[in-house]
Amino acid sequence: MVKVGVPRALSYYRYFPLWKTLLEGVGAEVVLSRRTARGLLEDGVRHCVDDICVPVKLYFGHLMDLKDRVDRLFVSRIVSVEKCESETYTCPKLIGLPDMVKGSLDGLPPLLEFVVDVQNRSLKSSARKLAGELGAPAPVARKALAASLEQQSRYERELLRGRAPESAMETIFANGNGDSSRREREPEKAGDVTIALVGHEYLIHDPFVSHDLPGKLSRLGANTLLMSQVPAEVIAAELDRYPGISWSYEKELLGAASHFLGRPDVDGVMLVIGFACGPDSIIGEIINREVRGPESPPLTTLVLDEHTGEAGVATRVEAFVDLIRRSRKHRRPGS
Numbered sequence: 592m593v594k595v596g597v598p599r600a601l602s603y604y605r606y607f608p609l610w611k612t613l614l615e616g617v618g619a620e621v622v623l624s625r626r627t628a629r630g631l632l633e634d635g636v637r638h639c640v641d642d643i644c645v646p647v648k649l650y651f652g653h654l655m656d657l658k659d660r661v662d663r664l665f666v667s668r669i670v671s672v673e674k675c676e677s678e679t680y681t682c683p684k685l686i687g688l689p690d691m692v693k694g695s696l697d698g699l700p701p702l703l704e705f706v707v708d709v710q711n712r713s714l715k716s717s718a719r720k721l722a723g724e725l726g727a728p729a730p731v732a733r734k735a736l737a738a739s740l741e742q743q744s745r746y747e748r749e750l751l752r753g754r755a756p757e758s759a760m761e762t763i764f765a766n767g768n769g770d771s772s773r774r775e776r777e778p779e780k781a782g783d784v785t786i787a788l789v790g791h792e793y794l795i796h797d798p799f800v801s802h803d804l805p806g807k808l809s810r811l812g813a814n815t816l817l818m819s820q821v822p823a824e825v826i827a828a829e830l831d832r833y834p835g836i837s838w839s840y841e842k843e844l845l846g847a848a849s850h851f852l853g854r855p856d857v858d859g860v861m862l863v864i865g866f867a868c869g870p871d872s873i874i875g876e877i878i879n880r881e882v883r884g885p886e887s888p889p890l891t892t893l894v895l896d897e898h899t900g901e902a903g904v905a906t907r908v909e910a911f912v913d914l915i916r917r918s919r920k921h922r923r924p925g926s
């Protein structure tokens with residue numbers, strides 16, 4: 592069986608159930624890279640150009656971790672993810688990822704490229720091409736794609752219920768039919784403040800690079816809301832007020848921030864962005880200047896890169912939670 596390595600970075604957090612089910616459906620064995628650790632990140636930094644964002648550096652580190660253990664390396668090229676009238680794209684790094692890998696890293700096993708470009712080609716044709724490279728015929732590819740899309744939908748339902756990506760993956764891979772609604776209840780809200788996290792899942796949910804931001808908030812007694820809990824139609828309605836953005840994933844950030852900043856049960860919003868990320872820096876400015884209003888809850892921006900220390904993140908998070916608690920006390924009548 593061909594061993595195909597999948598890096599635990601970038602699109603892993605959003606699409607791994609689809610990648611894994613598809614690859615296994617066409618007869619491959621999936622090997623995941625190890626969790627991010629200092630050495631893995633340093634490896635990525637060493638093999639990348641300097642001025643690239645930390646998620647791409649991390650991706651390179653995960654490829655290096657896999658390269659001697661697999662026959663092929665799965666690398667996605669995510670060009671467009673929305674079928675709409677206007678032209679929309681993902682970030683240039685995600686579009687050119689296989690080219691960056693080929694241009695920067697030597698001695699890798701052959702890449703197995705999977706293209707997502709829904710504005711210009713069907714997922715069926717991408718699945719057929721991938722299956723063909725692994726020696727599987729078109730009917731097998733069709734069946735594997737149908738199963739992988741179902742698994743991806745189950746995963747997205749778990750995310751909507753507030754599950755973190757890897758916890759949602761555990762559920763759907765453990766429960767054959769993925770229906771956890773009767774087995775698990777929504778986590779109880781136990782904290783006294785509620786903070787919404789807005790940022791790419793590959794930053795927030797890599798516990799090494801975010802220094803376990805969701806866990807830190809929870810240990811401080813805060814409830815956390817995630818972007819993936821906001822339904823697509825809610826984000827779309829928010830975006831009616833901010834037309835003209837053509838980066839699909841950044842539109843999600845903008846729509847989710849606008850939604851959270853207008854919710855009465857949200858006490859604060861943390862915008863988490865990667866240093867050297869062009870799209871996020873522009874969206875961050877729009878959120879700060881145009882979305883946040885005088886009545887909005889507090890908003891803070893946390894910029895992460897490979898030099899960000901744990902103490903720095905802890906201090907920022909503690910200060911933000913403290914500020915929210917104090918401002919609420921001041922707002923209390925008679926205090």
Ligand code: SF4
Binds near residue numbers: 683791865
């Ligand atoms: S959106 Fe930003 S953080 Fe994500 S890959 Fe592109 S440049 Fe990097």
